[in-house]
Amino acid sequence: MEATNTKTTSLVLCLVVISTAHQLLHPQFNLPAATASSTSSRSKISKDVHDKTVSFTLYQQETANKTGYLVVDGVDAAGVSQEPAADRRPFGSIYVFRDNLTVRADSSSRVAGVAEGSSISTSFDDDEGRRGLSLTKITVHHRGYRGSVSILGGTHNSSRPSVYPVSGGTGDFAYAVGYVRSSPVSSERSTLTYKMELRLYWPPHAYYAPIP
Ligand SMILES: *[C@@H]1O[C@H](CO)[C@@H](O)[C@H](O)[C@H]1NC(C)=O
Ligand SMILES: *[C@@H]1O[C@H](CO)[C@@H](O)[C@H](O)[C@H]1NC(C)=O
Ligand SMILES: *[C@@H]1O[C@H](CO)[C@@H](O)[C@H](O)[C@H]1NC(C)=O
Numbered sequence: 001m002e003a004t005n006t007k008t009t010s011l012v013l014c015l016v017v018i019s020t021a022h023q024l025l026h027p028q029f030n031l032p033a034a035t036a037s038s039t040s041s042r043s044k045i046s047k048d049v050h051d052k053t054v055s056f057t058l059y060q061q062e063t064a065n066k067t068g069y070l071v072v073d074g075v076d077a078a079g080v081s082q083e084p085a086a087d088r089r090p091f092g093s094i095y096v097f098r099d100n101l102t103v104r105a106d107s108s109s110r111v112a113g114v115a116e117g118s119s120i121s122t123s124f125d126d127d128e129g130r131r132g133l134s135l136t137k138i139t140v141h142h143r144g145y146r147g148s149v150s151i152l153g154g155t156h157n158s159s160r161p162s163v164y165p166v167s168g169g170t171g172d173f174a175y176a177v178g179y180v181r182s183s184p185v186s187s188e189r190s191t192l193t194y195k196m197e198l199r200l201y202w203p204p205h206a207y208y209a210p211i212p
Contacts, residue, residue, distance in 0.1 A: 053201050058101040060115050060194040068097030077124040093121040105185055105193055112142040130158040147171025151180050175206035
């Protein structure tokens with residue numbers, strides 16, 4: 001344990017020394033702004049490498065037939081002889097949405113982003129708890145951060161929280177990894193509200209990665 005800690009400390013020291021030396025030797029590395037936005041992303045990543053994580057909680061406001069639509073009906077899988085539920089999503093159904101993200105559960109609170117994506121049903125019947133594959137781009141403009149996070153993962157049960165891995169990001173979230181937990185919090189009339197917790201982390205190499 002002690003040895004590992006010492007190793008980690010020397011690695012960190014070594015990285016600090018390399019980074020300082022790099023800046024002394026290559027002062028132009030601090031790019032006198034090719035574009036304002038990439039400079040801001042660089043300083044943000046640099047800050048976050050030290051802070052390691054950034055967390056947001058936003059609320060996804062989804063209204064059926066207004067912000068989200070079932071665009072492909074799907075098929076009834078062979079051998080499933082179940083009384084179809086009115087709101088069921090048969091195998092292969094595709095639901096597409098573009099939902100605002102608000103800062104509080106109240107749908108009239110400030111909009112801080114948008115979640116655009118789709119969900120493809122992968123369950124053969126409703127007993128499987130509405131399994132699906134979700135792919136979403138979450139664009140955030142909140143607490144001084146601007147950028148997007150893309151997530152891709154499975155939903156096993158629409159009434160329980162789902163955890164989606166972050167597959168990447170853009171802008172201030174370039175090179176972020178982490179997860180997004182989505183939990184249904186309320187439904188009033190046709191609007192469903194999901195609490196969306198973003199937990200992002202930058203691996204140490206992110207600072208040295210190129211900026212698009
Ligand atoms: C949305 O529209 C579809 C097709 O018109 C309809 O079958 C469905 O009941 C509607 N859903 C809601 C929640 O209004
Ligand atoms: C989403 O937010 C935008 C910007 O605040 C607003 O113009 C739009 O009406 C909102 N959409 C819905 C469906 O509430
Ligand atoms: C989701 O899970 C809960 C508890 O495990 C269960 O009661 C509920 O029926 C499930 N929902 C669906 C749509 O399967």
